[in-house]
Amino acid sequence: MDTLDLTNDKTTEATKMTGKETLILEARNIYKTFPGTIANADVSLELHRGEVLALLGENGAGKSTLMNVIYGLYTQDSGEIFLNGEPYSINNPHDAIAAGIGMVHQHFMLVPVFTVLENVMLGAETCRGPFLNKKAAEAKLRQLEKSFGLEVDPHAIIEELPVGLQQRVEILKALYRDVEILIMDEPTAVLTPQETEELFKIMRRLTERGVSIVFITHKLKEVLEIADRIIIMRRGHVVGSATPAETDEHGLASMMVGREVILEVDKLPAEPGDTVLEVKQLNVHDANQLHSVKDCSLSVRAGEVLGVAGVQGNGQSELVEAITGLRRYNSGEIWIDGKRMPQEKPRVLVENGMAHIPEDRQKHGLILQYPLTSNFVLCNYYREPYSRHGVLNAEAILKNADALIERFDVRTPSAETSAGDLSGGNQQKVIVGRELSRDVSLVIANQPTRGLDVGSIEYIHQTLIDMRDAGVGVLLVSSELDEIMSVSDRIAVMYRGEIVDVLDARDANREHIGLLMAGHA
Amino acid sequence: MISETVKRGPFSHINWKLWRSVILALLILAAILFFNARNPAETRAVLRSTLRYAVPLILGALCGIFCERAGIVNIGIEGQMLLSAFTSYMTNAWTGNLMFSLFVGMVTGSIVGLFLAFLSIKLKLNQVIGGTVINILAAGITGYFYQVGTTTKGKFASIPLGPLADIPIIGPLLFNNPPITYIAIVLVIVSQIVLFNTRWGLRTRAVGEHPRAADTLGVDVFKIRYLNVLIGGVMAGLAGAFLTLEGVGLFERGMTNGRGFIALAVMIFGKWNPISSAMAALFFGFANAMQTQLQFMGIQIAHQFVGMIPYLLTIIVVSGFVGRSRAPAAEGIPYEKE
Numbered sequence: 001m002d003t004l005d006l007t008n009d010k011t012t013e014a015t016k017m018t019g020k021e022t023l024i025l026e027a028r029n030i031y032k033t034f035p036g037t038i039a040n041a042d043v044s045l046e047l048h049r050g051e052v053l054a055l056l057g058e059n060g061a062g063k064s065t066l067m068n069v070i071y072g073l074y075t076q077d078s079g080e081i082f083l084n085g086e087p088y089s090i091n092n093p094h095d096a097i098a099a100g101i102g103m104v105h106q107h108f109m110l111v112p113v114f115t116v117l118e119n120v121m122l123g124a125e126t127c128r129g130p131f132l133n134k135k136a137a138e139a140k141l142r143q144l145e146k147s148f149g150l151e152v153d154p155h156a157i158i159e160e161l162p163v164g165l166q167q168r169v170e171i172l173k174a175l176y177r178d179v180e181i182l183i184m185d186e187p188t189a190v191l192t193p194q195e196t197e198e199l200f201k202i203m204r205r206l207t208e209r210g211v212s213i214v215f216i217t218h219k220l221k222e223v224l225e226i227a228d229r230i231i232i233m234r235r236g237h238v239v240g241s242a243t244p245a246e247t248d249e250h251g252l253a254s255m256m257v258g259r260e261v262i263l264e265v266d267k268l269p270a271e272p273g274d275t276v277l278e279v280k281q282l283n284v285h286d287a288n289q290l291h292s293v294k295d296c297s298l299s300v301r302a303g304e305v306l307g308v309a310g311v312q313g314n315g316q317s318e319l320v321e322a323i324t325g326l327r328r329y330n331s332g333e334i335w336i337d338g339k340r341m342p343q344e345k346p347r348v349l350v351e352n353g354m355a356h357i358p359e360d361r362q363k364h365g366l367i368l369q370y371p372l373t374s375n376f377v378l379c380n381y382y383r384e385p386y387s388r389h390g391v392l393n394a395e396a397i398l399k400n401a402d403a404l405i406e407r408f409d410v411r412t413p414s415a416e417t418s419a420g421d422l423s424g425g426n427q428q429k430v431i432v433g434r435e436l437s438r439d440v441s442l443v444i445a446n447q448p449t450r451g452l453d454v455g456s457i458e459y460i461h462q463t464l465i466d467m468r469d470a471g472v473g474v475l476l477v478s479s480e481l482d483e484i485m486s487v488s489d490r491i492a493v494m495y496r497g498e499i500v501d502v503l504d505a506r507d508a509n510r511e512h513i514g515l516l517m518a519g520h521a
Numbered sequence: 522m523i524s525e526t527v528k529r530g531p532f533s534h535i536n537w538k539l540w541r542s543v544i545l546a547l548l549i550l551a552a553i554l555f556f557n558a559r560n561p562a563e564t565r566a567v568l569r570s571t572l573r574y575a576v577p578l579i580l581g582a583l584c585g586i587f588c589e590r591a592g593i594v595n596i597g598i599e600g601q602m603l604l605s606a607f608t609s610y611m612t613n614a615w616t617g618n619l620m621f622s623l624f625v626g627m628v629t630g631s632i633v634g635l636f637l638a639f640l641s642i643k644l645k646l647n648q649v650i651g652g653t654v655i656n657i658l659a660a661g662i663t664g665y666f667y668q669v670g671t672t673t674k675g676k677f678a679s680i681p682l683g684p685l686a687d688i689p690i691i692g693p694l695l696f697n698n699p700p701i702t703y704i705a706i707v708l709v710i711v712s713q714i715v716l717f718n719t720r721w722g723l724r725t726r727a728v729g730e731h732p733r734a735a736d737t738l739g740v741d742v743f744k745i746r747y748l749n750v751l752i753g754g755v756m757a758g759l760a761g762a763f764l765t766l767e768g769v770g771l772f773e774r775g776m777t778n779g780r781g782f783i784a785l786a787v788m789i790f791g792k793w794n795p796i797s798s799a800m801a802a803l804f805f806g807f808a809n810a811m812q813t814q815l816q817f818m819g820i821q822i823a824h825q826f827v828g829m830i831p832y833l834l835t836i837i838v839v840s841g842f843v844g845r846s847r848a849p850a851a852e853g854i855p856y857e858k859e
Contacts, residue, residue: 073737094739109734111727112850122727123738125720132718173738 022049023085024212025070025101025181030079032065039065040076041236047181052203052213054227056220056256058453059423062236063216064106067183070214071103072096097124102174103183108166112159116152116169117141120176144175148205162313164195171202182206183214188222189451193481194311200226218256218453220249221482232256257455265461268469270489273302275338276353276442276473277323282332284318284497292318294497296332300442300473305464307488307505308477311517315497316477317359320446323475324356325349326364337441350379355435359446359477361424365431368420372412373401375419376434408433409459425456432463443467446477461487481513495519545800549807556814557690563817567810568694573768574831575799575806576705577602577777580760581784582791582798583712584630584753590716590793591749592729592851593641594648597633597655598757599781605629605761607663610673610772613765617674623701623762630758631751633659638750642743645855656781664774676770677701701763708756712795725749729849732856742856760784779832786835793849801838805831 025047032040039062047053055063068074070081072090081088083099090096096103110119117138126137138154145151150168158166167187174182184203188196203213203226217223223230224244232240232255240255254260277300284293293315300306310316321327323334325346334341336352350356358364366375377386377397385396401415410429412422419427428448436443445464449457464487468474478484484491485505492502493516500516556564581598588595595601609626613619633655640651677699685696695706716722724745727735732742760780765772787805791798812827820827 071737092739093737097739103737105737109731109737111731111734113730113847114727118723118727119734122723122735123740125723127720130719130721131714132720132723 023047024049024083026082026085027066027070028080028082030066030069030081031077032062032069032074033077038236040069043079043233043236043238045231045238047212047214049180049212050207050210051228052207052215052226054223054230055214055216055233056218056223056230056252057233058218058256058455059425060235061233061256063233064185065236066233067103067185067214067216070096071101071183097177100178100180101183102177102179102181104167104170104174104185104187106185106187106189108170110158110166110169113157115155115157116161116172117154119158119169120154120173124177141172141176144172148172148175148202148209150175150202164191164198167191167195167199168202171206179211181212181214183216185216186218186451187215188217188219193479196222220252220256220454223252224249234258253454256453265465265486267465267487270304270468272304272489273471275299276302276336277475278333278335279319279323280333280335282319282322282329282334284315284322284327284329286318291315291497293322293329296494296497296499298475298492298499298502300475302441302473303468303471304489305468305474305476305487307484307491308475308494308499309481309484309491309513309517310479310494312479314494314517316479316494317446318497319494320356320359320444320475320477324354324358324444350438353439353441355438355440355443357428357431357435357443357445357448359450361427361431362420366419366427369418371416371418372405372410372422372430373397373415375430376401376404378434379438404430404433404437407437425452428452428456428460432460436463436467440467441472443472443474444477445474447479448476449478449480449483457483481510481517485510485513493517542797542800545804549804552807552811553690563814565690565693567807567814568690570810570813571803571806572694572698572702573806574809575802576702577760577763577768577780578784578787578802578805579705579709579799580701580756580763581781582788582802583708583795584634584757584760585785585788586712586716586791586793586795586798587725587749587753587756588634588637589788589849589852590729591725591746592732592849592854592856593638593746593750594652594853595634595637595750595753596649596652596782596785597637597659598652598760598784599777599779600652600655600657600659601630601633601754601757602761602764602781603656603659603663603775603777604633605758606764606776607659607667607761607772609758609762610765611666611671613673614671619675619677619766622766623759626762626766627755627758630756630761631754634750634752634754634757635747637754638747641855642746642750645857648853648855660775663772667772667774671772673770676765677767699767701759701767704759705763708759709795709799716795726849728856729851732851736856736858746856757781779835783831783835786838789848790838792847805834808834 023046028044030040030043043062043066057063065074069076070090072092072095075091081090088099090099117134120141121132121137126133126140141154150172152165152168152172158169187199191199207213215227227244230242230244230252231238232252234256279296279298282293282296283291286292296319298306308316318327322329325344328344336349336354339352341352342348362368377400381387381392386393398415405412405415408429410433411426419430422430443464448460452460464474464476476484476487485508488505490502491505491508491513492499493513495517496519553564556567581602584598584601585595605626608629609622612625613622616622637651637655640646641648679697679699682696686692716726724735724740727740728742728745736742764776769776783805787801788798790801808830812830815827816824
């Protein structure tokens with residue numbers, strides 16, 4: 001269907017060119033079905049020693065399923081796996097680990113209250129008789145840390161470490177088990193740009209040592225940067241393969257989505273109106289009385305997008321939580337549509353026309369156990385027509401859900417499905433549907449596209465622009481600089497809790513903003 | 522500094538723990554010295570009574586610790602203790618063999634434990650309901666089968682441990698005890714080592730905190746849970762046997778009298794840690810001994826109020842008054858493989 005499709009001969013040719021001919025893992029004709037869906041259909045892949053193989057595809061394309069089959073968490077319906085040319089049956093993670101396969105899961109598999117060392121040891125304990133030999137284990141861990149440049153304090157408690165370091169622990173866990181093949185499931189989804197860079201350095205160091213990496217992602221830039229070869233999956237099928245040299249973002253995106261994708265957001269110049277959100281001298285302290293947000297002032301006008309750029313953890317979350325009434329602020333004022341807002345009263349804010357797309361959609365955006373019907377009316381269930389005299393009107397609620405599912409193109413078996421059973425992209429559409437279908441004058445969107453696939457990102461961006469064009473003020477917080485640059489009309493940069501500068505998006509350039517984000521004002 | 526997502530500082534946590542232990546130790550020491558100065562014989566009586574009251578609590582708490590560290594909530598300890606007390610008593614009445622009776626008590630506890638494990642791991646029943654079922658069942662079975670007037674040929678006698686038993690104050694207290702008390706003391710230390718210094722303990726704690734993580738590393742979650750509930754059952758069985766073979770020497774209907782629940786409070790007080798829980802149990806035992814002693818000393822408070830002390834303490838501890846305890850994260854949630 002497109003020119004990038006390579007035949008088998010060409011694939012081997014391509015790998016010969018990179019000088020990595022040793023086939024280490026091969027999956028042939030894997031089929032895996034779940035009730036109602038075909039997750040993998042006739043999927044084959046080859047992995048060579050010391051290469052980074054990127055497995056690219058949208059959410060639900062079957063990438064994770066394939067890797068879970070290889071890691072032994074799922075058993076395939078049919079198809080074979082070969083390890084170093086020998087047929088190999090992997091029935092559980094134990095077999096996979098014994099075969100030298102390690103996996104860094106998308107949601108880290110770390111025990112939060114354990115130390116780094118305990119997490120690394122677990123399941124592969126260094127023992128003297130039945131007793132743990134923590135000294136020997138620590139020596140081995142430190143040795144690994146040194147030789148791969150992955151410094152982490154072995155005695156640190158996991159839950160007190162930042163996400164980037166937690167991921168290192170996951171990698172160390174695999175190395176501790178002498179992996180030859182490392183599967184990384186969406187490893188960059190939770191990382192800041194800096195942490196991602198760091199991760200790529202680590203991955204290169206690993207491949208230099210002969211470790212083969214399968215890198216699952218849907219981020220095109222990253223694939224082009226780190227992969228030796230790329231395999232593209234769509235709806236359970238392998239739809240193509242390529243090397244970074246032969247392709248570009250557009251080629252990959254269209255293969256992945258199955259149609260032409262517009263990567264840049266198409267928008268007209270903003271026509272800003274009155275100020276809808278005014279934040280004056282806001283200060284938020286954390287538990288230790290340190291400033292999370294310091295003297296922060298900003299304003300959002302109707303019909304414009306104000307982007308807040310910054311490396312994650314520079315006070316953006318606290319700022320958004322204060323504005324949305326989820327966190328107490330120590331001083332300052334928040335005004336919406338010329339009205340002073342009280343502290344910590346989310347319902348008042350919602351009734352004054354604020355919509356909030358929260359950072360963590362699973363924790364703060366949805367009630368995962370609830371059906372979509374209920375999730376769609378979380379802001380206004382107490383009002384007519386959803387509720388009359390304190391009794392819910394199931395019919396009106398269902399009608400609302402059906403209408404929003406249709407309008408926001410939520411892919412779900414039914415309106416009664418639990419929110420937790422939807423894919424990330426569809427969950428986000430539910431939130432967007434709930435928040436933006438109301439009569440709002442202000443949208444606060446915090447990391448609205450985190451972890452989403454290309455199609456969903458495109459959709460969310462377009463929706464935000466549409467809201468802007470309809471005269472709504474949008475505050476967009478994101479640590480993805482590309483997102484900020486393409487969607488915003490003005491850009492505020494946050495560093496250590498302060499807004500260090502506000503720029504017009506038309507004259508902003510990446511390098512300048514990058515420097516501001518790093519504190520070089 | 523910009524706040525990270527870390528919610529509690531590492532030092533505030535440790536300091537609290539330290540302070541509480543120090544205050545606790547000082548309180549107990551002060552009381553011992555006070556009584557020792559007044560009357561050595563009374564002091565010895567109080568200390569002995571402290572230990573005797575604490576032993577079933579220690580064993581019950583150990584049962585709770587093994588279960589909950591592996592992620593299974595066990596509120597059926599009361600029932601496990603009661604049933605074991607009953608079977609060991611009846612065995613003693615029939616055979617007169619104390620060691621065999623003790624064994625039967627342990628087996629009973631472990632069988633009930635297996636039943637709870639089956640309900641919560643295999644059938645994925647709500648574990649609180651599972652425990653309640655056991656408590657009701659135990660009260661019913663023992664009440665129905667117990668015949669008033671059954672007699673036994675006695676109970677475990679104290680075994681002095683040679684010269685150790687002659688050390689002042691602690692000698693007679695620690696080294697001149699009947700066997701289950703010794704077993705309990707040894708088990709506290711063994712459990713502490715098992716939980717924190719062995720492969721088994723590491724896996725147990727991992728399964729109780731984040732079973733999926735353990736599973737992805739090839740740890741058999743179900744096996745670890747089953748065996749820990751079984752081990753816990755043995756502990757609860759010992760606790761029950763203690764009541765009839767070593768403590769009272771008799772069986773009565775409902776004789777556990779809430780000890781299984783107090784053991785849970787002890788476990789929480791001790792933060793799911795064997796040695797701390799043993800200390801907590803001794804504290805409860807001490808409160809109880811004081812209660813008795815106060816009555817002997819003729820203090821004019823209605824004995825019903827004094828008798829409330831251990832139960833009041835339980836309420837205070839369970840309602841989280843004494844610092845925040847954090848339970849194993851996966852506790853009470855049935856594990857399902859993907």
